[in-house]
Amino acid sequence: QQIWNKPSLTLESDLELDCQPFPHCIFRNFISSQAFAENLKKELLELNFHEKSNDLYKLKQSDxxxxxxxxxxxGLRAALFGRFRSWLGEVLGVELEPTVDISCAKYEYTDVLLCHDDELEGRRVAFILYLVPPWQSSDGGTLDLYTTDSNLQPQSIVKPLVPSWNTLVLFEVSPVSFHQVSEVLSQDKCRLSLSGWFHGPSLERPPRHTVAPVQRNPHLPRDETVLLEWINPIYLDISYQEQIQENFEDSSEIQLKGFLKEEKFKEVSEALRLSQIEWKKRGPPNKRRYEAAALDSLPQCVSACWELLHSEAFFLLLSNFTGLRLHYLCPADDEENGDEEKDKKQQDDGEATGSTPLCCGEVRRWSHGGYTLLHDGEAARAEYALDLVLPFGCAGWQSEFGGFTCYVANEEDEEVSAD
Structure with missing residues (x-):
């Protein structure tokens, strides 16, 4: 336990212990017999692997x-969860349970596992055994360890571990054990690993940090003149808006091609490339990674487009597109049912109390490695909302480029164990 808690220590050339950014241990040449390691790899590659893909990971995993x-x-399973487990429990000063938790993962070109902490009830120590060909950092697939801030949120990668043949990595599962498997960049190498957890009493976790909600604002007082200036006239036609609303009610989403006037779209697209815009990184990496523009640094035409999307006239237009009541002047369901008096009262109340829906948004810039992740804390505060995305700079975009938005039903996903 005393050795484990030292800042950094290399006991032998094949054994390294380090407490930064969180306690972990590296055993090189872990399996003494190279023949055993080679035969283990052959058996693993003959297993059935299943494609695993969601917002957090993309890989192939065995049962x-x-x-x-x-x-x-x-043989390896018996050794790990037998004598090795007993030794590890003595080192940590805790009694590790005999629970067997182990699977095999294959990471190939573009596979990835994004930032997470591995915390789940009962997990005490994570392990990964690499059975990989000669590997360099340029191949990707590194096990990246993150520092954390005063709120126990991941900050930045301080230690990327390049996988190497017959190397075992251990680390304590804790509120600060944030790590990721970086995207595999090699097109011809397979990052094969065995991974799992030793179970025991979990480390104490302080209350989770709660982030202040994003500021929301009412619409800006702009009349329909702003729509005439910016929006393709076809979308201002009432009969066409009715068709769009029918489509939205059927599928809960709509894509409006050529939405802005061509000259306006081109002007904003070019302005978004100007160096005057101040882009700031958005995190933390266990939730998101992209850049957002400082609104006070936007060129004039981009600010004008931003105002369009926040205008009262645009709220009314969105109501016509969707059938959602995004403004007190929009017809309510009560009116359709003949209860016009009740609807008038709701309109009067809306005017008196300012109950017009609020909105929030960002000007975002996405590049290779950018993402947003589903998060339990955000799901708990989920509410009904209308999402709007207006993309620029995407001419000729193809599905293999990524960058798509995916909506997931509020249901449990299966757990993955694959570092």
Whole structure:
């Protein structure tokens, strides 16, 4: 336990312990027999692997290995969860449970596992055994360890570990054990690893940090003149708006091609490339990674487009597109049911109390490695809202480029164990 808590220590050339940015240990040449390691790799590659892909990861993973009978898989499993588990428990000063939790993962070109902390009830120590060909940092697939801030939120990568043949990595699962597997950049190498957890009493976790809600603002007082100036006239036609609303009610989403007037769209697209815009990184990396523009640094035409999207006239237009009541002047369901008096009272109340829906937004810039992740804390505060995305600079965009927005039903996803 005393050795584990030292800042950094290399006991032998094949063993390294480090407490920065959180306690972890690296065993090189972990399996003494190279023949055993090679045969273990062969058995693993003959397993059935399943494609795993969601907002957090993309990889191929085997089924749980706790009942596999192949001699080398069974032999390693017995060693890890037998004598090695007992030794590790003595080092940590805790009693680790005999629970077997192990699977195999393959990361190939473009596969990735984004920033997370591994915390789940009962997990005490994570392990990863690499069975990879000669590997360089330029191949990607590094195990990146993050520092954390005073709120225990991940900040930046301070230690990227390049996977190497027959190397075992251990780390304590804790509120600060944030890590990721960077995107695999090699087109011809397979990053094969065995990974899992030793179970035991979890480390105490302080209350989770709660982020202040994003500021929301009422619409700006702009009349329909702003719509005539910016928007393709076809979308201002009432009969066409009715068709759009029908489509939205059927599918809950609409894509309006050529929405802005061509000259306006071109002007904003070019302005967004100007160096005067101040872009700031948005995090933390366990939730998001992209850049957002400081609104006071936007060129005039971009600011004008921003005002369009926040205008009262635009709120009314969105109501016509969607059938949602985004302004007190929009017809309510009560009116359709003949209860006009009740609807008039709701309109009067809206005028008196300022109950017009609020909005918030950002001017975002996305590049390779950018993402947003689903997050439990945000899901708990979920509410009904209308999302609007107006993309620029995407001419000729293809699906393999990524950058798509994915909506997921509020249901549990299966757990993945693959570092």
């Amino acid at each position: 749980d290995l706790k009942k596999r009978t192949e001699p080398h898989i069974a």
